[in-house]
Amino acid sequence: MSRPFDAAGGTSGDSPDTPCLHCGTSVPESTLDRWNWCKACRTDLERRVRRGQRVIAGLVTLPFLVWILVRGTGSVLPLYAWALPLLAAWYLGSRIGRVVVLNYLRSQRGD
Numbered sequence: 492m493s494r495p496f497d498a499a500g501g502t503s504g505d506s507p508d509t510p511c512l513h514c515g516t517s518v519p520e521s522t523l524d525r526w527n528w529c530k531a532c533r534t535d536l537e538r539r540v541r542r543g544q545r546v547i548a549g550l551v552t553l554p555f556l557v558w559i560l561v562r563g564t565g566s567v568l569p570l571y572a573w574a575l576p577l578l579a580a581w582y583l584g585s586r587i588g589r590v591v592v593l594n595y596l597r598s599q600r601g602d
């Protein structure tokens with residue numbers, strides 16, 4: 492799995508100040524990630540991504556949950572057995588949401 496928040500790395504010696512691509516603040520080049528975002532911007536981005544991915548996971552899981560509760564499961568399985576597919580829906584919604592929100596926010600310019 493890729494680790495998008497690792498510093499770009501590989502630059503040896505002194506690192507001149509480089510503007511962050513998002514907020515424009517000049518920081519040492521070695522602290523920028525591979526999208527040239529500074530640490531403060533990455534921290535903020537991570538917080539917004541976590542919030543966004545929970546929303547998307549909820550949007551994926553909630554209709555499924557309502558369907559199970561309202562329509563019933565037709566006694567195919569006991570109700571508690573549906574916790575696993577619900578968890579899977581939450582997990583996948585969260586993973587998909589992370590990619591979608593991260594790419595969306597990365598494409599946005601700073602204020």
Ligand SMILES: [Zn+2]
Nearest residue numbers: 511514529532
């Ligand atoms: Zn920044």
